[in-house]
Amino acid sequence: xxxxxxxxxxxxxxxxxxxxxxxxxxxxxxxxxxxxxxxxxxxxxxxxxxxxxxxxxxxxxxxxxxxxxxxxxxxxxxxxxxxxxxxxxxxxxxxxxxxxxxxxxxxxxxxxxxxxxxxxxxxxxxxxxxxxxxxxxxxxxxxxxxxxxxxxxxxxxxxxxxxxxxxxxxxxxxxxxxxxxxxxxxxxxxxxxxxxxxxxxxxxxxxxxxxxxxxxxxxxxxxxxxxxxxxxxxxxxxxxxxxxxxxxxxxxxxxxxxxxxxxxxxxxxxxxxxxxxxxxxxxxxxxxxxxxxxxxxxxxxxxxxxxxxxxxxxxxxxxxxxxxxxxxxxxxxxxxxxxxxxxxxxxxxxxxxxxxxxxxxxxxxxxxxxxxxxxxxxxxxxxxxxxxxxxxxxxxxxxxxxxxxxxxxxxxxxxxxxxxxxxxxxxxxxxxxxxxxxxxxxxxxxxxxxxxxxxxxxxxxxxxxxxxxxxxxxxxxxxxxxxxxxxxxxxxxxx
Numbered sequence: 215x216x217x218x219x220x221x222x223x224x225x226x227x228x229x230x231x232x233x234x235x236x237x238x239x240x241x242x243x244x245x246x247x248x249x250x251x252x253x254x255x256x257x258x259x260x261x262x263x264x265x266x267x268x269x270x271x272x273x274x275x276x277x278x279x280x281x282x283x284x285x286x287x288x289x290x291x292x293x294x295x296x297x298x299x300x301x302x303x304x305x306x307x308x309x310x311x312x313x314x315x316x317x318x319x320x321x322x323x324x325x326x327x328x329x330x331x332x333x334x335x336x337x338x339x340x341x342x343x344x345x346x347x348x349x350x351x352x353x354x355x356x357x358x359x360x361x362x363x364x365x366x367x368x369x370x371x372x373x374x375x376x377x378x379x380x381x382x383x384x385x386x387x388x389x390x391x392x393x394x395x396x397x398x399x400x401x402x403x404x405x406x407x408x409x410x411x412x413x414x415x416x417x418x419x420x421x422x423x424x425x426x427x428x429x430x431x432x433x434x435x436x437x438x439x440x441x442x443x444x445x446x447x448x449x450x451x452x453x454x455x456x457x458x459x460x461x462x463x464x465x466x467x468x469x470x471x472x473x474x475x476x477x478x479x480x481x482x483x484x485x486x487x488x489x490x491x492x493x494x495x496x497x498x499x500x501x502x503x504x505x506x507x508x509x510x511x512x513x514x515x516x517x518x519x520x521x522x523x524x525x526x527x528x529x530x531x532x533x534x535x536x537x538x539x540x541x542x543x544x545x546x547x548x549x550x551x552x553x554x555x556x557x558x559x560x561x562x563x564x565x566x567x568x569x570x571x572x573x574x575x576x577x578x579x580x581x582x583x584x585x586x587x588x589x590x591x592x593x594x595x596x597x598x599x600x601x602x603x604x605x606x607x608x609x610x611x612x613x614x615x616x617x618x619x620x621x622x623x624x625x626x627x628x629x630x631x632x633x634x635x636x637x638x639x640x641x642x643x644x645x646x647x648x649x650x651x652x653x654x655x656x657x658x659x660x661x662x663x664x665x666x667x668x669x670x671x672x673x674x675x676x677x678x679x680x681x682x683x684x685x686x687x688x689x690x691x692x693x694x695x696x697x698x699x700x701x702x703x704x705x706x707x708x709x
Contacts, residue, residue, distance in 0.1 A: 216263035216271045218256060230312035231302055242670060243303040249669050251342050252278070252309075255335060262330050272319055277327040278339075279308035284324065285640060285656075285663045291321040328652040333548055336658035340665060341569055344542045347669045369596050373566050373574035374538035374629040375583065377555035380657050381531040382516045383646045387509035389493055390444065393451035394430045395511050396486035397423075400458035403483055407462065407470045419461035426454040449497060455490050485514045506551075515650040519552050531645060534657060537562045538629040539569070542665045543636075548654050556583045560591060573597055578626040600626065636660050 229237050237244060252275045259274040283304055284294040295317050298304045302313045310318065385391070401421050408418050433439065433447040462483070466472065472480060485508065492504045508514045509530055519529050535547040535558040546562050559579070567573050576598040577583075584601045592599045600622035602615075636642030640660045647653045 215266065215268040216260040218260060229302070229306050232313055237303060237306055241303050243307040245673055246282075246666055246670060247279075247307050249343060249347055249666060249673075250278070250282075251339065251346065254342060255339055258335055259330060272323065272327075273309055275309035276318065278331060280319070280324060281327055281331065281655075281659055282663055282666070283307065285659050286666075288641070291324040294324065295319070295321045325652065328647065328655045329649075331655060332651070333545070333654040333658035336655065336662055337545060340544060340658070340662045343662070343669070344544075344665055345569060347672075348540065348542070369573045369575040371539060371566075371570060371572075371574050372576050372578060372625060373563065374578045374626055375536065375559065375562050376538075376580055376626075376629045376633070377533060377535045377558075378633045379519045379521060379529040379531050379533050380642050380645050380653075381529050382510070382513055382653065383644050383648075384510040384513055384516060384530055387518075387530070389496075390430065390433060390447045390451055392489055392509070392511065393448065393455055393493060394426075396489050397426055397451060397454050397458065399479075399482045399486050399511070400455060400462065403475060403479055404458060404461055404465070406474060406479070407465045407472075410470050410474050411465075411468070419464070421458055421461070422454065426451070445497070448493065452490065452494055452497065455486070456494075459487060459490065482511060485511055488514075513648055513650075515550050517550050517552065532653060532657060535562065536629060536632065536661070537566060538632055539566060539574075541628065541668055543629070543632040543661050544569075545658050545661050548657060550650065554582070556585055556588060559583050559588045563592075563595075563597070576600060576622075578622050578629075580626075632661075632664065635664060640664065 231237070256274040259277070263271050280294060280298065283289075283298065284291065287294070287297060289297060298308065299315065299317045305313055305318070308318065401423050404419055404421060429447070429450050433443065436443065472483075475483065489508050489511070492507060496502060496504055507518060508516075509518055510516050516530050516532075519531065519533050520527065521529055523529075532548050532550050533552060533555075534545055534549075535555050537544045537546055544565070546565055547558055559577070563573065563577065573595050574597055577592060578600045581601065584599060584604065586604065589599055589604070600619075602619060633642070640663060641656060642660045645653045645656055647656045
């Protein structure tokens with residue numbers, strides 16, 4: 215059951231503290247609570263619950279606020295609950311009316327919060343928050359630019375777009391390791407199914423688990439593995455897995471029900487059977503690729519994404535298309551399958567128009583986006599697509615054109631910086647959640663928190679300038695920071 219809050223403004227201003235006093239209005243968590251449209255999307259969250267039956271659920275503000283705190287502080291689920299219990303500002307942020315020493319919820323509730331708050335809902339909240347914070351307003355129908363042609367000066371702003379991969383937290387996959395994991399799962403399932411036939415006098419199916427483990431360890435401990443040895447080890451594990459699957463089929467024919475298995479064991483049985491089919495298909499056809507290839511038994515939704523980067527030729531995770539506007543990043547697409555990101559250009563431009571009310575003046579994207587179809591579509595709407603024209607490059611390139619190309623690349627670096635911020639400062643570099651839905655929520659939440667931090671910085675800049683209007687103060691502060699930075703770099707060099 216879900217009960218909507220009566221007070222749409224959130225917690226009272228006189229937040230009750232156990233040691234008198236009041237919360238500071240200049241605290242970052244108090245300011246952040248005013249930037250998020252808590253009650254604009256509460257009805258969508260309330261649709262998950264019944265309005266009459268069940269125990270009262272946690273509020274939308276508490277659920278979303280806890281996820282934001284976890285992402286911003288970079289803590290685990292348990293540590294997040296402890297931080298909320300100890301900090302009155304965090305309790306105010308999630309919507310409590312007074313300080314309480316008891317935890318507001320159990321750490322396991324964060325998993326349910328991630329399941330209930332989808333990536334699509336976080337995307338709506340992100341755009342609504344930025345639109346209000348930046349003052350984006352749609353123009354009247356009379357002032358809107360035409361759909362095709364005649365863009366001219368009516369197009370405004372710059373749109374940056376790119377794609378990246380959010381790696382999942384899985385072990386680096388190899389064929390032999392995957393089959394060895396499947397083999398051990400099948401052996402445990404056979405043991406559990408045979409236990410249902412005790413008293414019948416029939417022998418337990420032979421699995422040769424000791425010989426199979428010995429063969430795997432002999433291959434795994436070999437530091438230099440040739441291609442022939444890999445194929446031989448893979449074929450051995452395939453033989454053991456095939457026999458185990460045949461034993462399971464025979465047990466089912468003899469009347470042993472799969473209801474004795476837990477949900478997790480039944481799921482791993484299905485995943486293991488599919489991994490065996492894919493590996494056997496690659497061995498039979500002498501290929502190293504297969505459609506919808508599974509690279510993790512625990513996370514079968516993860517796919518290999520070939521990126522061709524210097525650090526990692528292949529990454530394992532979700533591929534995301536991101537748009538960047540005025541320093542704010544938005545996730546436009548999340549997919550676990552590899553795709554050509556150039557097909558998202560039209561969708562991302564329309565999303566920019568929906569946010570701002572007009573088409574961008576220019577689009578700054580990678581070379582893969584600059585195909586003929588996208589160039590024609592942008593030209594019809596008066597949008598300049600960055601980069602040199604298609605075809606053979608001219609012999610004589612003007613100086614203005616070279617300057618423009620360098621400027622376009624410089625502007626496009628901002629979206630690369632967002633990827634670096636998300637992967638180094640936040641959890642985009644390794645998504646620790648295990649389910650596909652919760653992983654998508656975690657990815658979308660990272661970009662929401664990055665935009666929140668940018669809004670917070672923009673709030674503090676006018677505030678500090680109003681306190682210290684003298685320019686001399688800022689010059690001295692910059693000099694002092696530069697000296698401290700130089701000294702710290704020098705000390706690191708001589709360590």
